[in-house]
Amino acid sequence: MARKRKQEDEGPKKKAIYTLKLDEEQREKLRGILENGPYLDFEVAYADFAYKAENFNVVCYTSGKVVVQGKGTEDFVTDILEPEVTGDPRLGYDEIHHPEWFEPHAGLDESGKGDLFGPLVVACVIADGTAVRHWRENGIQDSKSIASDARIFALEKEIRKTDGVVVKTLHMGMEKYNTLYKKFGSNTNRLLAWMHSTVLKEAFAVKPVEWGMLDQFSKQPLVQRNLKDVPIDLRMMTKAESDPVVAAASIVARALYVRQMSDLSKEAGEPLLKGASAQVKQQAVRIVKKFGPDALPRFAKINFKTSNEAIALAEDS
CATH class of the missing domain: 1.10.10 (Arc Repressor Mutant, subunit A)
Structure with a gap:
């Protein structure tokens, strides 16, 4: 009981990882701060520069993506990165900048679409604000920003065990995929739309929500056409994985894809x-x-x- 009270007194768990994209001017500003501060430089593959402190690391990749990781992440972001580099306070203000993320809604994403080998996998996750807050504290983010399969599996486990969350997935064996591809007029987007609408219907039947978010893969509302009997407002946007529930779906889909690829590799x-x-x-x-x-x-x-x-x-x- 004493331990529980202590955890409550300490407040919410601080972030241990934070990622963002910086432009060239911002990257050089960050480099200058790190070069002239109490930080040690070290080498990281594909990184423009990387520095470490006592309780966190900062890595800036050649793509412009910056990753801050460690116990001191939140303090560095709020005390230095945001006020001195970006000038835009974001960490801790998600519910102000993106209140819709914390509404009960569905997120959908897929994995394997651009890969020759392995199946096409889709996932639908339904979650509310309590789950999203928990995920934000535990590093749930777009699966494309996570290189480690082990990390993907750990995050998938965290997503699936979160109270009140619904997770549905769909994939098929390769020969079945190739047959269905022809059935849908040799059109990948039509097949993908059917898969997304199928998992969304399954998730909605368990926990109805007013709206959902899908990463836009077609200019036409292909998925919506299959949802005429489902009272949900399905929205589409590019880079929808910024929505934590879509990010969760991307992790679940990626985890299943990796497992299927492992089985195919053995074969x-x-x-x-x-x-x-x-x-x-x-x-x-x-x-x-x-x-x-x-x-x-x-x-x-x-x-x-x-x-x-x-x-x-x-x-x-």
């Missing part, structure tokens, strides 16, 4: 690569040579141009 006899690069094409060629051209649909999306190119290269060599 292929080698770790399957993500994306659709030249290296991925060469791997597809090896798989065709090993198992035959008819086996490629067991591992790959046949709608990718890379699939046909790999089959042709395997037959010519």
Whole structure:
């Protein structure tokens, strides 16, 4: 009991990780502060610069993304980064800048759409303000900003065990995906719209909410057309993963995609690569040579141009 009272007296848990994007001028301002302050520089792959203090690290990547991590994250952000670099107080003001994030709503996202190998996975998460506050304290963010699969799995576990949260997912085996792709007129967006609407209906049946947010993948309201019998306002925007509930959906979808890729890799006899690069094409060629051209649909999306190119290269060599 004494421990519980102590935790309550200490107030809400402070953030241990914070990410943001800085422009070139802001990055140079931050570099100057770190160079001239009580910080030690160290090397990080793909980083423009990185510094560490006693209880936090600051890493600025070449993309412009800055990651502050450690027990002292919140103090550094509120005392130095925001007042001296960005001039925009954001940390701790989410409910002022984005009150809609804390309303009960649905978030939807997918994983695997741009990868030759592995399934297309969609996820729908429904959550309220209490869950979002908890997630913000525990580093729930867009899955694309998280490099570690172990971290993805840990965050997925945190999302699924949060009280009052509904999580629904949908994916299918590769051969089923390739069959459905043809059924939907060889149109990935139409198939994706059906998948999103299916998981949203399932989640809505458990916990109805007034609105949902979806990362915009088409100019046409394809998902909404499948929701005429569902009384929900489904909104779309680019970079919707800034919404914590959409970010949670992106993590759940990514976790399931990674697990499916692991199973397919075992079947292929080698770790399957993500994306659709030249290296991925060469791997597809090896798989065709090993198992035959008819086996490629067991591992790959046949709608990718890379699939046909790999089959042709395997037959010519």
